[in-house]
Amino acid sequence: MEPVAITLPILIPMLLSLVAWLSRGSAVTSRWLLPAGMAALLGAAVWLFSIINAAPGPIRVDFGGWEKPLGISFKVDLFASIMVVVAAVIGFAGSLFAVSEIGRIIWRKGYGTFFFLLLAGINGAFLTNDLFNLFVWFEVMLMASFAMLVLGRRRFVFEGATKYVVINMISSFFFLSGLGLLYGKTGQLNLDEIALGLGNAGGDPVILSTAAFFFMAFGIKAGVFPLYFWLPPAYSNTGFATAAVFGGLLTKVGVYALFRVFGGAFGFLSEVTGPLFLVVGALTMVTGVLGAASQFHTRRILSFHIVSQIGYIVLGLGLFTQGAFAAAIFYIVHHILVKTNLFLAAGAIAATGRSERLEKLGGLLKGAPLLSFLFLIPALSLGGIPPLSGFFAKFLLLREALREEAYLYAAIALLVGVVTLFSMIKIWGEAFWKETPRPEGIEGYRIMQIVPIAMLGAMTITIGFMVEPLFELSGRAADQLIQSNPLYVETIEE
Amino acid sequence: MEVFIAIMVGCLAACGTRLLLQRSLFRVLIGLALIAQAANVLVFTAAGLGKGDTSVIGADAKALPEGHPDPLAQALVLTAIVISFGVLAFCLVLLKRTHRRTADADLDALAQTES
Numbered sequence: 001m002e003p004v005a006i007t008l009p010i011l012i013p014m015l016l017s018l019v020a021w022l023s024r025g026s027a028v029t030s031r032w033l034l035p036a037g038m039a040a041l042l043g044a045a046v047w048l049f050s051i052i053n054a055a056p057g058p059i060r061v062d063f064g065g066w067e068k069p070l071g072i073s074f075k076v077d078l079f080a081s082i083m084v085v086v087a088a089v090i091g092f093a094g095s096l097f098a099v100s101e102i103g104r105i106i107w108r109k110g111y112g113t114f115f116f117l118l119l120a121g122i123n124g125a126f127l128t129n130d131l132f133n134l135f136v137w138f139e140v141m142l143m144a145s146f147a148m149l150v151l152g153r154r155r156f157v158f159e160g161a162t163k164y165v166v167i168n169m170i171s172s173f174f175f176l177s178g179l180g181l182l183y184g185k186t187g188q189l190n191l192d193e194i195a196l197g198l199g200n201a202g203g204d205p206v207i208l209s210t211a212a213f214f215f216m217a218f219g220i221k222a223g224v225f226p227l228y229f230w231l232p233p234a235y236s237n238t239g240f241a242t243a244a245v246f247g248g249l250l251t252k253v254g255v256y257a258l259f260r261v262f263g264g265a266f267g268f269l270s271e272v273t274g275p276l277f278l279v280v281g282a283l284t285m286v287t288g289v290l291g292a293a294s295q296f297h298t299r300r301i302l303s304f305h306i307v308s309q310i311g312y313i314v315l316g317l318g319l320f321t322q323g324a325f326a327a328a329i330f331y332i333v334h335h336i337l338v339k340t341n342l343f344l345a346a347g348a349i350a351a352t353g354r355s356e357r358l359e360k361l362g363g364l365l366k367g368a369p370l371l372s373f374l375f376l377i378p379a380l381s382l383g384g385i386p387p388l389s390g391f392f393a394k395f396l397l398l399r400e401a402l403r404e405e406a407y408l409y410a411a412i413a414l415l416v417g418v419v420t421l422f423s424m425i426k427i428w429g430e431a432f433w434k435e436t437p438r439p440e441g442i443e444g445y446r447i448m449q450i451v452p453i454a455m456l457g458a459m460t461i462t463i464g465f466m467v468e469p470l471f472e473l474s475g476r477a478a479d480q481l482i483q484s485n486p487l488y489v490e491t492i493e494e
Numbered sequence: 495m496e497v498f499i500a501i502m503v504g505c506l507a508a509c510g511t512r513l514l515l516q517r518s519l520f521r522v523l524i525g526l527a528l529i530a531q532a533a534n535v536l537v538f539t540a541a542g543l544g545k546g547d548t549s550v551i552g553a554d555a556k557a558l559p560e561g562h563p564d565p566l567a568q569a570l571v572l573t574a575i576v577i578s579f580g581v582l583a584f585c586l587v588l589l590k591r592t593h594r595r596t597a598d599a600d601l602d603a604l605a606q607t608e609s
Contacts (some may be wrong), residue, residue, distance in 0.1 A: 132570055139577045146584055158592040162519070165585055169526050170514075173533040173580070176574055178536030183567060220563075276509075 003061045005051050006076050007083050008044040031418030034095040034115055041119065041405065042088040042137040045081075052081040053473075058480055060129065072191060075129035077321060077484075078477035079329060083126045086333055087461070090248045091119045094451035097344050098241035100448035101351075106151050106239075114151070118245070126255050131179050131189045134257065138175065138221070142168050145250060147396035148232060148242045156237045157336035162232035167227075171220035178213025181206055195265040195484060211269055214261050215276075221254030223307050224314055225284040232291070232303035236253060236356075240347025247306055248340030251334055253312050260291050263317060263325060264484035270320045272318040280407055285311030285416045292423045297359045298346040298431070301423055302339070305382065308416060309335050315413065316397055319404050323480035326395035329449060330471055334381070334389040340458035341378040346370070348453060349431055351445045354438075358427065363436030371445060372432045375455040379428065381464075383421030389463035396471060499539045508531035511525050530578040533572050541567030544545065 016037040019199060023029040058077035065071070095115065102111055121141030128134050149161045182188055185206045186197045219229045231251070235243045262273050289307030295301045311333070316328025346356065352368050354359040364370045381388035395415055401410040425435065463470060506528050513525030541564040549565035551558055558565075 131574075136573065136577070139581070141581065145585065146588075150588065157594050161588060162592050165581075165588055166514075166522060166526065169578075169581055169585065170529065172578075173529050176533040177536050180533070180567070180570070183570070184536070184540030184542065187564075189566075243533040340602065 005044070006059065006061050006074055006286045009041060009048060009127065010120050011089070012044055013116040013120040016040075017113045017120065020112035020116055021110055023106055024110050027104055027107070030112055031099050032100075032263060034100060034112045035092060036091060036223070037116060038092040038095045038119075042092050044087070045085040045088040047087050048076065049081040052076055052078055059149055059425075072128070072130045072133050074094075074127045076127055077190065077480040078473070079256075079259070079481050080126045081176065082329065082333065082473070084123055085121065085128070086336050087122050087249055088228050089456075090245060090336060091115070091455055093340060093344065094241045094248075094419050096452040096455075097244065097347060097449055100240050100446045101239060101347060108293040109151055111148065111151055112143045114147040114442040115245075118148065120144075122274065126256060129191050130180070130193065133195070134176055135172070135179060135190075136181075138253075138330045139172065142172070143251065145246060149246075151239075151242075154320055156233075160233040160235075160237040163207060163230045167220055167230040171217045174213050174220070175217035178210045178217060181213070182210045185210070189281055192484065193261065194341060195267075198265070198268065198383065208272075211262075211266055214266070215258075215273075216259065218254045218257045219280075219424035221251065222258060222314070222490060223254070223284075223386070223447050224280050225307075225311070228284070228288070228307045228310075231307060232300050235303045235306070235343075236299040239260060239345065240299075240350065244340045244343035244347070247302065247343045248336045251306055252336055253261045255332065259317060259328070259481065260312070261475070263320075263481055264341070267482070267484075273341060274318050276315070278312050278406065278409055279312045279318075281313075281315035281318050282313070282412045284308065284314060287299060289416045289419045291364045293419060293426075296407060296430075298349060298356045298358065298427060299343065299359075301427060302342050305342075305420065305423065306339055306422065309339070309382070312394070312413060315401070315409060318409075319400055319406065321404060322475070322478050322482055323403065324397070324400040325481055326471065326475040327393070327400050328473040329477050329481075330396055331393040333470075333474070334393040334460075337456050337463070338378040338381050338390060341453055341460065342382065343352070344449070344453050344456070345375045346376065346450045348445045349375070351449060352443060353436075354443065361431040362434045362438075363432075364396075365432040367436070368445065370450065371453075372458050374450065374453045375432070376428070377460055381460050382422075383424050384417045385421070387464040389460050390402050392464065392467045392471075393460050398400060420481055495543055496539055499543070503532050503536050503539070506535065519593060523582070523585055524588055527582055530582065534574055534578070534583060537574065538567060538571045 016033065020030065023033060043404065044220065058075050060073050060075045062071050062073045073463055090105050094098065120142055120365055121137050124137030124212050128137060138167060146161065146165055149164060150157055182194065186194055188194045188197055223231045235247055259403055285308050288304050288311060292301045292304035292308060295304060313328050316324045316331060349361065350356050352371065353364060355361055379391035384390045384394045398410050398413055510525045510528030510532060513521045515529065516522065544563040549558060549563045549568060
């Protein structure tokens with residue numbers, strides 16, 4: 001049963017993307033196929049997670065019966081299966097929002113097809129254990145995201161898309177070059193085999209330059225300092241459902257690849273990469289949050305906060321302990337749910353207040369009290385207010401930083417948390433609290449837009465009340481991740 | 495031979511980078527194409543080149559003889575070429591649209607999304 005469970009999260013969206021393309025002319029089917037397919041994907045993801053959770057270790061599938069050094073294999077550990085479940089949740093929430101947001105013409109152009117293909121690419125990137133296969137899944141994901149981005153046809157969409165496409169192509173070439181060098185050196189593409197083959201090749205110039213290529217490639221995708229400039233223009237000029245799914249998932253695929261490669265197979269470089277990731281993480285946090293503080297456009301504020309939050313996660317990678325990895329995995333899950341929710345809330349705010357600029361918004365607390373309440377949940381969670389998920393994510397990461405005596409980084413993280421809260425209060429004060437500047441009053445949002453926001457908000461609250469079992473789970477995921485580090489394998493064998 | 499090709503990869507990447515830094519969008523596109531070629535040739539060369547040999551296993555042999563080029567690297571490059579071709583084609587259409595919207599192929603015209 002395991003091979004079926006492992007391939008379903010890719011097979012379902014791939015097959016449904018074909019169905020969506022064939023049925024794109026029908027107004028009802030093209031719309032409702034998307035959430036229905038995402039619900040099926042969520043079911044498959046939960047099934048896969050339950051199998052992996054019950055298994056003693058990661059499960060591997062070799063496609064076509066080709067054994068490990070020859071064929072392409074998928075390896076699913078807890079981290080990967082958690083990410084697949086979260087991706088399916090975000091896909092479901094985003095598709096519900098898209099049903100009410102996206103116009104009929106854009107559905108007819110195949111919006112559903114690209115949405116499904118995006119999820120197939122993301123799941124492939126999470127599940128694969130082969131570097132070239134990872135490159136291919138990245139490209140599947142990127143092509144789908146290029147198409148989704150420009151289908152929105154908003155005013156400046158082509159500008160934002162140009163920046164996004166060009167920088168992501170450069171990132172792909174970095175990845176391909178690093179991959180080629182590594183293959184020339186080790187003759188392997190399988191991450192496990194590379195880890196075993198490299199052993200302790202720390203000082204080798206080819207390995208170091210490969211690591212630099214991979215850092216550039218995944219760093220651009222993750223949006224770390226100083227490689228994040230493409231992100232705010234692209235995410236703030238497309239459709240809201242699109243931006244929510246991108247904001248939740250795309251940068252996190254880059255972060256996931258950073259963890260897989262530098263936390264696993266390249267773990268023997270941790271003396272070089274650890275301090276690098278600490279500095280990069282801190283700079284990402286600070287520049288992201290300052291960028292957000294200077295903006296007065298809801299989605300641009302949120303886009304800069306994606307950057308800032310990525311910094312926290314990269315900090316967890318830089319600390320390089322089992323506890324820090326566990327905290328980072330917990331943080332990723334919290335961050336994906338909250339960030340998507342905030343982007344969807346920005347969509348509902350724009351539908352209600354007819355603008356995304358804070359100076360043109362206002363009066364939403366009176367006009368849309370339910371939306372105000374639902375916005376507060378992810379906003380306060382992002383700022384780290386207990387008992388919401390963000391508080392525990394930050395607490396676990398800070399505890400680990402203090403344990404590792406990285407006091408400076410802990411202080412920066414705390415300070416950035418305060419400024420994050422300030423940004424959220426800025427949106428609250430301007431959009432909800434102050435009187436509306438529009439004399440004709442405000443219009444309502446559609447109820448379908450509130451459903452996914454309420455769903456994700458409920459999950460944020462649930463995480464806040466279930467920290468103990470969830471942190472235990474991310475601890476086990478971190479164990480499995482660290483065990484793919486060759487140094488760890490060597491010490492066990494000795 | 496490898497040294498010669500390594501220098502060529504460096505030249506391709508350098509020319510591509512120089513074009514990427516230009517303000518005209520179409521030069522940026524050509525720069526991307528050059529860098530794509532640099533990456534492809536790099537992957538092709540990194541696995542080693544054989545002198546005039548094909549990487550086909552003979553009818554009476556079980557494995558490639560020593561010194562023959564690695565067929566997997568060639569397969570990887572083939573896939574990468576197809577992918578970069580697709581992405582470049584998309585990019586070309588996108589740049590044409592951007593050009594039409596901003597009525598200008600200068601990168602300085604792309605500043606509306608920055609504030």
